[in-house]
Amino acid sequence: QAYLDRIAAVDSDVHAFLHVNEGALAAADAIDASRAAGEQLHPLAGVPLAIKDVLVTTDQPTTSGSKILEGYMSPYDATVVARSRAAGLVPLGKTNMDEFAMGSSTEHSAYGPTRNPWDLDRIPGGSGGGSAAAVAAYEAPLALGSDTGGSIRQPAHVTGTVGVKPTYGGVSRYGAIALASSLDQVGPVTRTVLDSGLLHDVIAGHDPRDSTSLTDAWPSFADAAREGARGDVLKGLKVGVIKELPDSGFQPGVAASFRASLDLLEANGAEIVEISTPHFEYGVAAYYLILPAEASSNLAKFDSVRFGLRVTPDGNPTVEDVMSATRDAGFGDEVKRRIILGTYALSAGYYDAYYGSAQKVRTLIQQDFDRAFEQVDVIATPSAPTTAFKIGERIDDPLQMYLNDVTTIPANLAGVPGISIPSGLADDDGLPVGIQFLAPAREDARLYRVGAALE
Ligand code: GLN
Numbered sequence: 001q002a003y004l005d006r007i008a009a010v011d012s013d014v015h016a017f018l019h020v021n022e023g024a025l026a027a028a029d030a031i032d033a034s035r036a037a038g039e040q041l042h043p044l045a046g047v048p049l050a051i052k053d054v055l056v057t058t059d060q061p062t063t064s065g066s067k068i069l070e071g072y073m074s075p076y077d078a079t080v081v082a083r084s085r086a087a088g089l090v091p092l093g094k095t096n097m098d099e100f101a102m103g104s105s106t107e108h109s110a111y112g113p114t115r116n117p118w119d120l121d122r123i124p125g126g127s128g129g130g131s132a133a134a135v136a137a138y139e140a141p142l143a144l145g146s147d148t149g150g151s152i153r154q155p156a157h158v159t160g161t162v163g164v165k166p167t168y169g170g171v172s173r174y175g176a177i178a179l180a181s182s183l184d185q186v187g188p189v190t191r192t193v194l195d196s197g198l199l200h201d202v203i204a205g206h207d208p209r210d211s212t213s214l215t216d217a218w219p220s221f222a223d224a225a226r227e228g229a230r231g232d233v234l235k236g237l238k239v240g241v242i243k244e245l246p247d248s249g250f251q252p253g254v255a256a257s258f259r260a261s262l263d264l265l266e267a268n269g270a271e272i273v274e275i276s277t278p279h280f281e282y283g284v285a286a287y288y289l290i291l292p293a294e295a296s297s298n299l300a301k302f303d304s305v306r307f308g309l310r311v312t313p314d315g316n317p318t319v320e321d322v323m324s325a326t327r328d329a330g331f332g333d334e335v336k337r338r339i340i341l342g343t344y345a346l347s348a349g350y351y352d353a354y355y356g357s358a359q360k361v362r363t364l365i366q367q368d369f370d371r372a373f374e375q376v377d378v379i380a381t382p383s384a385p386t387t388a389f390k391i392g393e394r395i396d397d398p399l400q401m402y403l404n405d406v407t408t409i410p411a412n413l414a415g416v417p418g419i420s421i422p423s424g425l426a427d428d429d430g431l432p433v434g435i436q437f438l439a440p441a442r443e444d445a446r447l448y449r450v451g452a453a454l455e
Contacts (some may be wrong), residue, residue: 001025002027003048003092003138003139003140003141004020004024004092004106006137006139007020007092007139008092009082010117010138010139011139012131013115013120013121014114014115014124014132014137014139015096015112015113015115015130015133015138016050016069016095016096016114016124016129016130016131016133016134016137016139017064017093017094017095017096017097017113017130017134017139018053018061018093018095018096018109018111018130019053019060019061019094020062020092020093020452021059021060021090021091021092021093021094021095022316023059023294024048024090024092024166025090025091026089027078027090027091027235028046028048029283029452031045031046031088031090033045036198037247041088041200042086042087042088042091042141042166043197043198044087044089044199044202045087045088045089046088046089046090047090047141047142047359048089048090048091048092048093048140048141048142049084049088049089049090049091049092049140049142049144049199050092050093050095050130050131050134050139050140050143050144051081051084051091051092051093051094051095051131051142051144052094052097052131052143052144052145052146053065053088053094053095053096053097053130053148054083054097054100054101054176054177054179055078055080055092055126055176055177055186056074056077056078056081056148056175056176056177056275056344057074057077057081057094058073058074058075058076058077058078058257059077059091060091060094060191060243061073061094061453062074062094062177063094063110063111064097064099064100064101064177065096065097065099065100065101065108065109065110065111065127066099066100066110066307066330066331066332066335066412067110067174067224067309067331067332068302068307068308068326068327068330068331069302069308069309069327070110070305070308070309071433072090072307072308072310074175075284076175077175078172078174078175078176078186078209079142079172079174079203079209079210080171080172080175080176080186080203081175081200082175083202083203084144084202086197086202088123088141088203089202091139092337093140093285094110094111095114095128095130095131095134095143096109096113096114096129096130097109097126097127097128097129097130097131097151098126098127098129098151098334099331099332099335100170100177100179100295100299101127101128101146101148101151101177101179101336102127102179102334102338103123103126103127103150103336103401104125104126104150104151104154104401104402104404104405105123105124105129105132105332105391105394105395105401106123106124106125106126106128106129106133106155107123107126107390107392107395108126108127108332108334108335108389109130110332110407111318113129113389113391114129114133115131115133115421116129116133116136116158116159117133117136117137117226118136118159118160118388119158119388119429119431119434121390121391122158122167122388122389122390122391123158123388123389123391124136124154124155124158124159124388124432125151125154125155125156125158125159125388126151126154126156127146127148127151127155128143128145128146128147128151128152128155128163128189129155130153131143131144131145131152131189132145132156132158132159132161132163133155133159134157135159135161135190135191136159136160136191136333136433137190140152140342141190141192141195141312142188142189142190142195142198143188143189143299144186144187144189144199144228145186145187145188145189145205146176146184146186146187147163147185147186147187147408147412147418148167148179148180148183148185148291148412149183149287149291149405149408149409149412150165150384150407150409150412151407151421152164152165152187152188152189152407152420153165153383153384153408153418153434153436154383154384154404154405154420155189155436156189156383156420156421156422156434157382157383157384157420157432157433157434158387158388158424158431158434158437159388159432159433160192160382160425160432160434161189161190161422162188162189162190162192162193162195162196162419162420162421162422162451163187163188163189163190163196163419163420163434163455164187164200164417164418164420164444164447165185165187165408165411165412165417165418165419166186166187166200166204166417166444167185167214167243167415167416167417167441167443167444168182168183168185168212168412168415168441169210169214169415170184170185170204170214170216170218170344170417170442170444171187171200171203171204172186172203172205172207172209172210172213173185173186173210173212173213174207174209174210174226175410178294178447179291179295179298180290180291180294180295180298181292181294182212182290182294183287183290183294183412183413184292185283185412186203186386187200187203188200188203192225192226192455193228193229193389193421193448193451193452193454193455194222194225194226194229195343196221196227196241196419196451197220197221197223197224197226197448197452198221198222199221200220200221200222200444200448201220201221201222202311205217205379205420214442215343216399216442218444218445219442219445221444221445221448222448222455223400224445224448224449224452225231225448225449225451225452226284226448226452227449227452228448228451228452229452229453229455232268232453233449233450233453234265234268234269234270234453234454235268235269235270235451236269236270236271237265237269237270237271237377237378237450238270238273238375238376238377238378239262239265239269239270239271239272239273239376239378239379239380240273240274240275240372240375240376240378240379241262241272241273241274241275241379241380241381242275242276242277242280242381243274243276244276244277244278244280244281244377245280245281245381245407248387249258249406250382250386251385251386251387251426251428251429252386252427252428253387253426253427253428253429253433254382254384254385254386254387254426254433255382256378256426256427256428257379257382257423257425257426257427257433257435258382258435259434260421260423260424261380261424262380264454265380266373268453273375273376275363275372275375275376275379275427276368276372277365277368277369277371277372277379277410278368279361279364279365279368280328280365280368280410281406282361283361283365283406283409283410283413284402284403284405284406284409285361286357286358286359286361286362286365286401286413287358287359287405287412288290288341288410289345289354289355289357289358289391290355290358290359290362290413291338291342292338292339292341292357293342293344293345293346293355294342295338295339296338296340296341296342296343296346297342297346297384298333298449299335299339299360302326302327302330302331303323303326303327304322304323304325304326305326308330309326309329309330310322310326311325311326311328311329311330311397312325313325315447318355321348331332334398336443336452337398341371345358362414364371365410365413365414366413366414366415369410369414369416369438369440371437373440373448376441377439377446377450378437378438378439378446378450379437379438379439380435380436380437380438381407381435381436381438382407382409382433382434382435382436383407383420383433383434383436384404384405384407384408384434385403385406385407385436386404387405387426387429387431387432387433388432389433400412405434410438411441414441416438416439416440416441417440417441417443417444417447418436418437418438418439418447419436419437419447419448419450419451420423420434420435421434421435421437421451421454422434422455423435435454437450437451
């Protein structure tokens, strides 16, 4: 009830939610009744959970931020949603996002932008700005997001929250509407590292319905966070700092906060090691070929026949006319831009030059990480180059929007896990800043230890 009251009080300003679950209180009451009956419940039972609208749910509509899916009801729950329900978490509502998770500001939502609770004129990051804003505005204690190129970590950075992109394959993608299948991962957005660990524990683990799901048995991430908060895990920890990442690309307040965090790490016994990952900065260029290629293919299923919207032009339209009118009306400009980019990059004659080259760069980035992790335990970067920018500031400049993802994208290309935790407020504009840690694939627990120690 407290969270529903908070949503009623602030969400007309913040617009974190696309849908609030009318069944939330009844679900919470059912948990209370089970508890009263002496049933053994999961520690998170009864805790409300905000769910990014990219995840399908049977009891609430799922739009992925698009008009083409307006009012769509899924016949099944995403695996992460099913696991959350099974643990007794109460779905609180569906959160706003850039259409089909394409964007860094939530301005590309077909349902209007979300606003940053720290400053309502500014963006909450994207694509999962709704989940991050909901947590930052105390409209939800926990949220789920998805991260294809930073959509969990960058919103966390600009809203002063914690966001985790798990190792690729660590969390099921079943029922997460695909943006780029080789990059997508679902993960937690919360106020503390421990909260993320608790939620990550609920959603992690093998799912036979996702063909890229790992069969690993994961350690408890909540325990890793508790260990980090308690112990002196920073002593002797080798933290890599990328020498090719130029200071100049970062807002002074972001760079200063990053350096202050490194000093804090060092003061607590960590060793800062300069490493070289020469292809890191080419991640953006490779990603914006690989992602549109995969997205253009994934979005082909929105054909006016199987899902959602159907627009039938006047006269005697052919099937192609109906598909074309539906996609024209149902998709926004950013989605159309990426479909065009992707089909072009995949077309005969250009495939090797664009998609093929991008895949080679992806391999080089993976090899950079492999070499770096022979020298260091984790890599640290600022989570994004700037603090929250103003709504409208970059909307007409896609390249500026894409460059915002420079620090987050390489983790998705390499499949390694990443966390963004708050590192304070920028000394130039007073807005939240995050520090990102990356670890080798399957070493997500390391991020929880380090994150909780620094928190
Ligand atoms: N900003 C990136 C993009 O626009 C990230 C998207 C994501 O992680 N879903 O593609």
